[in-house]
Amino acid sequence: QYPVASLIAPHAKLIPVLHVEDPDRAEPLLEALVSAGIKILEVTLRSACGPEVIKRMRALGTDAIVGAGTITKPDQLASVIDAGAEFGVSPALTPALAEGARLSGLPFLPGVCTPSEALFAREFGFFEQKFFPADLMGGLGWIKHVDPLFPDLKFCPTGGISDDNSSQYLALRNIFAVGGAFLAPRELIEAADWQTIHKRGKMSVAAAAR
Numbered sequence: 317q318y319p320v321a322s323l324i325a326p327h328a329k330l331i332p333v334l335h336v337e338d339p340d341r342a343e344p345l346l347e348a349l350v351s352a353g354i355k356i357l358e359v360t361l362r363s364a365c366g367p368e369v370i371k372r373m374r375a376l377g378t379d380a381i382v383g384a385g386t387i388t389k390p391d392q393l394a395s396v397i398d399a400g401a402e403f404g405v406s407p408a409l410t411p412a413l414a415e416g417a418r419l420s421g422l423p424f425l426p427g428v429c430t431p432s433e434a435l436f437a438r439e440f441g442f443f444e445q446k447f448f449p450a451d452l453m454g455g456l457g458w459i460k461h462v463d464p465l466f467p468d469l470k471f472c473p474t475g476g477i478s479d480d481n482s483s484q485y486l487a488l489r490n491i492f493a494v495g496g497a498f499l500a501p502r503e504l505i506e507a508a509d510w511q512t513i514h515k516r517g518k519m520s521v522a523a524a525a526r
């Protein structure tokens with residue numbers, strides 16, 4: 317009902333979870349990732365300038381899909397929609413946030429980490445969910461266990477995803493993408509090390525396709 321998976325290119329299922337403190341980093345960061353083969357990005361609201369970063373990335377006019385992450389309150393939805401976010405992600409879900417996301421019309425990926433939370437989100441119409449924090453909550457095993465229980469749900473795990481496990485997650489039927497800071501760690505963004513981000517991005521795209 318609020319599909320995010322349909323925004324994701326079939327061969328570009330890696331979503332960098334970005335923490336950007338300086339809006340001037342927006343353009344070179346997007347370029348470093350897009351030229352590495354990344355086609356979808358999540359700019360988190362962990363910094364106050366998140367919406368500005370989204371706006372500046374969208375203004376570049378690339379075909380990359382730019383969304384907003386770490387949405388925890390319904391009143392954050394309007395500002396990211398104004399900035400041009402094409403989807404939203406939350407680490408967890410409340411009734412107010414679910415209702416706000418539904419009313420906003422923004423494709424939305426709510427965070428869940430237990431079977432009950434997965435059902436709670438499904439009752440609000442969310443059939444695509446972020447499984448977070450994946451590494452701490454059971455990782456691949458959790459995803460495999462819930463598949464026969466909830467065959468109508470699809471997940472994007474984040475939390476502890478890396479080049480060592482991305483392809484294992486992506487091989488599962490009920491996974492539509494994986495996300496994480498590993499695709500552009502905050503330290504490298506702060507250091508403006510676009511070359512390393514680009515090089516590592518290419519390696520991650522290759523590792524995910526293994």
Ligand code: 3PG
Nearest residue numbers: 333474475476496497498
């Ligand atoms: C998220 O919000 O999705 C996580 O912070 C990503 O987790 P990671 O930092 O382990 O990639």
